Amino acid sequence: MKSTVTLFLIIYSLHAQSQLQKLFDREVKYQHFNGVVLVESQDGSIFQYNSGKADAESLIEFNTSFDIGSITKQFTAAGILHLVKAGKFKLHDQINPLLGKYASDRWQKVTVHQLLTHTSGVPSLYQTEQGMDLFFPEVDSIKLDVLIGKFKGEKLLFSPGEEFNYSNSGYILLAAIIEQMSGKTYESYMHGMFKSYGLNQTSFMPNENATRPFYGYRKDQLKNAPIYHHSWYLGAGGIYSTVSDLAKWIDVINSEGFLTKELREKFLRSHTNKGYGYGWVHSDGIISHDGGSAGFMSKLSFKPQSSEKVVILTNRSFEDIRKFGKSSEYIADLTDKCWAHLNGEEIEVLPEIVALNTPENLRFVEGISLESIDTALLIRMKGHYPSRVVGNTALEGKDTLENKMIAIANDMRKNKYWSLAKYCDGEMKLVMYSGMMSIGMRMMKKQTGGADEFIPYFVNEHHGLIRMKGPDGILDLIVYFDGEGRIQGIFEHGFYEKDKEIAMLVYPIGNKLYYLDGMPYGEPSATLKITGQGLSVYQLNRVIEFMPQAN
Structure with a gap:
């Protein structure tokens, strides 16, 4: 009986690997994927995959390291918890006494726990929707006091502890606390932690094994992405790692040798109604976090008290800031397919490309x-793009989301922006009530020669698309929704001249x-x-x- 079970597990494991192999082989065939994958199942079998270029000359190998973006946040959180374990401070201590010269009158009531859980109200760098002007990092380094000075004087978005709002700035302040309370630089402190856990291929800033980032996916699209100096991301990003080290990291944090039982439990559980913990997101029994920076995308996910894990690292992304999120969605979709397969579900793969039976033009x-x-x-x-031919046919109103998009399009056509405000979040309500949206829409309509048709043609829980048609051309609008289904922003999605x-x-x-x-x-x-x-x-x-x- 035992041999029969063993044979079944071997056959199942081989089937699993062949399905995942097909998934990623097809992604590579279509020139979508360039990176490294590790998937470990409950029985301990591991699927590994690597493909593509690390730079202009060398190929990506399994031990190639990538910028992991915001996955850095969980390492920063772990660094903070080590200082808590050492008795340097407590999680619910206020941050100003810990920050020393970096303290601000704005942060008198903010605690360490609130920085860790994005509930501090400190507005985030690099995120315009949170009240900050958009600016990009630079290739030259920046001093920590100058970086903190970019948001030190900004008002809190809400009273500390009252809401959740993802904040890179909060994790920059955590890095400053690490430096102040450890007496070491963030880089030195983190490298000591990496070494203590055997993460020998993990570093802050690129190491000798690091890949370089690229914008674009197909060969005819590729261009070098800028490598911003990682002092701009201190605590919030900038760590480089490999799939092997990240898989080892998951094993470390699930082990009894990591922190104390109490702190380990705090580290791995959700602390907000958004499912966010200390550098982790909790959803459907899976703990994960993604990361992204110019030309890099990553996602790390696992099931607690299990050997199951999925790690995907790539050095490709879109350059256009309006499409950057689609790069993250792509890696999230691949991750979801890996989990679906681990759960025994069939996964959809790209169709096989066959020999072209040349048709007449x-x-x-x-x-x-x-x-x-x-x-x-x-x-x-x-x-317009051939991929948007469906945009000429309106939604039919089959469900609540479709009806919402139809109503939004009708209000736009009638210039009823006050009416639109009921679908918006706080900031977008202000845009509607202030008349700013009316001015912007007047300019967009002018591009089309006076749009006389507003066609809502697509919607999901994240965004919807509306086509404006006029005598001089077509303008597509993208409407972004937050987690509560409120409009967060409306942007031009592409203008197309008729000819x-x-x-x-x-x-x-x-x-x-x-x-x-x-x-x-x-x-x-x-x-x-x-x-x-x-x-x-x-x-x-x-x-x-x-x-x-x-x-």
Whole structure:
């Protein structure tokens, strides 16, 4: 009986690895993925994957290190807890006495615990939606007092402890507390902690094994991303690590040798109604955190009291700040698929690219054309991305979200911005009531020659899309929602002139069946089918038909 169970586990493990292999092989085939993956199952079997370029010459290896962005925060939190264990201060102590020369009158009631849990109200650097002007770090270093000075005089967003608002600044202050209370630099202190736990490939700032970052995904898109000096991220980012070290780190923090039982429990549990703890996010029994910086994306996740873990590190991201979040969503989606597979679920992979059965060049109404190039097709369209053809058909109002988007579009068409305010969060309410949105929309409508159509064509819990159509062109708007479904912002998503032609790659995946790969563009993907009656586009759970163009 025992041998039968063992054989079953071996077969299951091989099946699991082959499924994950197919998932990432296809992502690489489509030039989406460039990085390293580690997935460990409950039985201890480990799937490892690495692919792509570390820089212009060398390949990524399994021990290549990556900038892990905000995953740094959990290391900073652990550093703080080690000082608590040493009796230097308590978690609910106020921070000003600990900060010394870095203290501010604004922070008199802020505690260490509130910095750790993003409940301090300290506005965040690099996040415009939290009341700070947008600025980017620089390649040159910055002194800690100058960095803290950039937000030291800002008002708190709320009374400490009353709300949750993610704050990079809070973790910069935690790094300052580490320096003040340990008598060491943040870098020296953290390196001592890394060494004590055997994390020999983890460092603050790049090490000799580090990859460089790139913007873009396909080879024809790639460009070097800037490497900002990591003193700008002190405590909030800037740590480099490998998948092996991060997997070891998960084992360390789940072991009895990490801190004390009480502090270990505090470190690993949620402390807010948003599921956020001390550098961790809790959701559906999984503890995780993601990270991102220019050209880097990462995600670390595990199940407590289990050997199951998923670690993904990449050195690719979008350059456009409006699409940067899509890079994070991509890594989150891959992570979710790995967890789904660990749970025994079937996972969706990209379709296999087959040999191109070269069709004649075809033209369809609405300015769509298909032409063969090498082993793929180019789909061309005038006026907007081919991936947005669905944008010409409005949502039908099938659920609450769709009805909300329809109402928002109607209010925009009627210039009823006061009415729109009821869908907004606090800051966006102010934008609506102040008339700022009215001014901005007037300018956007002008681009189209006076938009006379507002078509809400897509919505999910994170964002919705609305198409403005006028005689001079098409303008797509993206509407972002917060966790409560309130509008956080409305931005231009792309303007398209009627005579401007945009092309995208389409891959053959079957008999007269093609796949429009939107991911490298930050766009939704679609399946195309050529029939005797024309072209069918399957996208966003809808089918759009296009007739052949008459000769």
